Amino acid sequence: MVHSLETIAAIRFGYGFRPGEPDLGARDQLLQQISGADLAQQAFPTPGFQERMGLHRSFRALHKRVKNEDESAEPELKKAKVARRALVVNDVNMRCARAIFSPFGFRERLAAFWADHFTVIAKGQMPRVIHGDFLDRAIRPHIAGRFADLLIASTTHPSMLIFxxxxxxxxxxxxxxxxxxxxxxxxxxxxxxxxxxxxxxxxxxxxxxxxxxxxxxxxxxxxxxxxxxxxxxxxxxxxxxxxxxxxxxxxxxxxxxxxxxxxVHPDTANYIAQKLVVHFVSDEPDPEMVAHIRDAFLTSGGDLQSVYTAMLEHPGAWVDIGGKVKQPFDFIVSGYRALNVQRDVISNLKPRDVWRIFEIPLISMGQPPRRALGPNGWPEEAEAWITPQGLAARLQWALVASARFGDGLDPRDFVLSSLREVAGETLKFAVAGSEKKIEGLALALSSPEFNRR
Amino acid sequence: MGYVDRSRRRFLAKTLAIGCSAAASPLVTPVTFASVNSDKRLVVIVLRGGMDGLDVVAPVGDPLLAQYRPNVGAASHSDLDGFFALHPKLSGLMPMWQSGELAFVHAVSTPYRNKRSHFDGQDILEAGVAEINSDIHDSGWINRMLAQMPGAGKETAFSVGRESMLLLRGDLPMTSWSPEGRIDLSPQAQLMLDVIYQKDPLFAEAGSVALTLAAQLNLDIEVSDDDQVMMRQIMKNMQAANRFQRATSLAAFAANRLREDTRIAAFSIGGWDTHRKQTSSIKKALGQLQAALTTLKSELGQTWEKTAVVCMTEFGRTVRENGSAGTDHGTGGAMVLAGGLIRGRRVYGDWPGLRDDQLFKNRDLMPTSDVRRYTAWMIRDLYGISASELEAAVFPGLDMGGNPKVIS
Known part of the structure; x- marks a missing residue:
C-alpha cells in the first residue's frame, strides 16, 4: 500500500483535503463523524416545509390576482417571485457550502449518496420549492439510523410522492x-x-x-x-x-x-451493500466485501451505523485510491476545497453567483442539480463521466476556478497540498513546467490523480 | 446487477484497444479518421422512457382503442393508411410521409419481458442482446457492428450529446462530443495535459479526442492572453451548454459530422415516460422528435438521400390508460424510420389486435416481432454485413427471418 490511511479517508470517503483543516484520521474517526448533532446543517440552514409551502401559496394567490387583472398585486408578485428563486438557489448554495466547509466529509458524502439513492427530480415550481426539504428532512436526519426509517421518510415525503x-x-x-x-x-x-x-x-x-x-x-x-x-x-x-x-x-x-x-429483506441488504461498495470503492465491487456488508445489514436489522462499520473495517476499503472517478459535484467541491475558497466568499451568494460558481459548471459537466436523467440517479461508472465532452468541461471549469480563486497559490505547492502522496512525478513535473500560474493550477485540477478517488 | 462485471471487461477492452494510440499526441501526430467503404448514413435515435406507440401511431381503425383510453390520446390524428393515424404533434412530418421518406414499425419490442424496468430495458436495447445477463451486455451493438465493417475508424460512429451511450461502447474506440464543447488552453498547456494523461488510458483517450475535436470544430476560437477576457468567453460558452442540449442542436451537430467522414451517428431524446396526463405530457417529447427529424433532413441536404434514421424505445406502454390519464410501462411498441433510403409511406409489422386475449399478459400490446430484426435487415441492406454475422456477433440469438425490406 502506497497511500496513507489519512489520505485514503480524505479522498475516498470525504471531499478531499482543505488547507488548514485538521486530518480526521481513518476508520473509527470516520464513524465518529456520523454520531452527534448535524453541525453542518446548523451552520448552513434551510427553511422547513411550512415556510416553503407558505411562500409557494402566497405566490399562487398573487399570481391569481394578477391574472384576474388586479394590477395592485403586481409589485408583490414580483417580490414573491424573487423570494421563491432565492429559496431554491439557497438550497443549492447550502448543499455546496456544507460539502466544502464541513470538516465531516464522510457525513456529507453519505448524505449525498442517499440523496442519489432516493433520487427525486424536481419538475415544476412546487416540487422545486420543496425539494430542499426532502434532502434536509427526509434524508439527512436518517443517514445514520435504521434503513427502515430512511426508507419510510423518503417514500412518504411529498417530493417523492409527487415525483x-x-x-x-x-x-x-x-x-x-x-x-x-x-x-x-x-x-x-x-x-x-x-x-x-x-x-x-x-x-x-x-x-x-x-x-x-x-x-x-x-x-x-x-x-x-x-x-x-x-x-x-x-x-x-x-x-x-x-x-x-x-x-x-x-x-x-x-x-x-x-x-x-x-x-430488512435479504435482497435489500444485498442491493444496498453492493451500491455502497460501488459508490465508495470500485465500479467492480469485490463480492466478498459486498457479502461482508450485507451480513452486517442483516444481523443488525438494517442499522446503518453497523453497515458503515462493516464497510470501513473491511480491508477492501483501504486499498490505494484510484478505482473511482469523482462525479462532477464531488469534483468541483473538492476543487474549491483544494483552492481554499473562503467561507465568506461562498455562503450567502447572490443567485447569479450560485449560477456561475456551481450550477453552470455542473450543467456543462453533465450533472445539473435536481435534474438526474432518471429516478435511478447518476451513473457510477467512470466511462459515463470521462468522455471527451465531459473532460473538456472539467478543463474549462478548472481554468475558470483557478483564475477566480487561485490568487496567491503556487501550483507546485498546490499539487502537494491537494494530493499529497497521490501526486505522481509526471504531474509534479508538468505543473512546474506551465507557462502560466493559472494553467499550472488548472492542470493539477484536471489531472487523473485529482479526478480519481 | 448489470453493471458490475460490465465495467471490468469494458476497461480491459479499452486498455487493449488503445494501448498503442493512447500515447500518440494529437498535437504531434495529426489524427486521421479512417472511413468505411460506404457512403450510406445511419442515424440511431434512442427514445428514452418508453414511447407509447399506441398514441404516436394510433390504431384508430380499432374501436377498442377508444374504449381502453377514454382520457388518453389526441383528438385529431392525421390518417396514415386508413387504420393507423399519426399523432398531431408529429404532423410536421406528414410531408416526409407523403414523399415516402417516413415509415413506422408497429407491435415490436426487444426480447425484454415482464420486469418492465427502464434501465434494464434501455441496456438491452443498446446492447442489442436478448437478456441482461448476456456475455456481451457491456458493449453496444453499433460498436460490434463496426467490427464487421472494414476500414471503420474512430470517427466512423459518433454519439452526440453529454451522455455516454452504451450503444457505442465496446472494443473499438468511438467518438462522442457535445455541440457546445471547446477547450481554451495554450498550446504549451495542451502539451502538458497530454503528458499527464499518458498513463491513464481512460483520460488519455477522452483527452485526445477532446483536444482534436475542439481544434477541428472551433477554429474560430481565439485563445486570449488576457485571462479576464478568456474567463468571460469560457463562462459565456458554459452557459450555452444549458440550451444546447435540445434535439435541434443535437441533430444539427450530428448532420455536421455526417456530412464529413462519419457514417453512423447516435443520440437520444428523453421525456417519454408519460405516467400521467399523457395528452399534455407527451407533447414536449414529440416536439423534440419532430424537430430532430426535420433538422436532420434540412441540415443533411443532399446527404439525406443516402440516409436512414431509426428511432427505437425500450418498451411500449400499457394498452389501458391508468388511473391518472396516463399509461404505465408495457411491452410492444413502435419504431420510427425516416430518410431518403427508407421505403416509406408504410406501417410495417404484423398487427396483433387489441382484444383481451390478443394482448400480452392481458395488459400490453403483443410484440409480434423484434426491434432488432428490423434494425438488422437495415444494416444488412445498408452495409452488406451478412445475416449470419449479424445474428452471431451484432444481435446474438436473433432470428432475422424474412427481409421486411424497409431500405429502398
Missing part, C-alpha cells in the same frame, strides 16, 4: 376512485422495489408491483405535507412478496408495516 406519481394513484374501489372513476398508477410501487430496496434483480414480480401499488394508495399531499386519505385508499388486504397486509379497512399502518419488512 413518482403516487399522488395520482387512487384505489379504483375506493370512495374517490369510484366517484371520479380513477385508478392506479404503479410508478412509485415499481421504483420502491426496483431502485430503492431489492434492485432490479430482486425476487419480485409484476404481480407484486401491482399489489404494492394498491397498498400504497391513500398517500396524498396537502398543504400540510403528506396525509393519509382513507377515501383514496383501495379497500381490502394486499399480498406483496408473499405476505398479506391490511384487512377490510385500509390504513397507513399497513404501508409502514410493509416498508419495515421490505427494509
Amino acid at each position: 413518482l406519481d403516487q399522488t395520482k394513484s387512487i384505489g379504483p374501489n375506493s370512495k374517490i376512485g369510484k366517484k371520479k372513476k380513477r385508478g392506479l398508477n404503479e410508478n412509485l410501487a415499481r421504483e420502491v422495489l426496483e431502485l430503492h430496496t431489492m434492485g432490479v434483480g430482486g425476487s419480485y414480480t409484476q404481480a407484486d408491483v401491482r399489489q404494492l401499488a394498491e397498498l400504497l394508495t391513500g398517500l396524498i399531499v396537502t398543504r400540510k405535507g403528506m396525509q393519509y386519505s382513507k377515501g383514496a385508499a383501495e379497500p381490502g388486504a394486499e399480498t406483496v412478496l408473499g405476505k398479506s397486509y391490511g384487512g377490510e379497512k385500509a390504513s397507513e399502518t399497513d404501508i409502514l408495516a410493509f416498508l419495515e419488512d421490505l427494509a
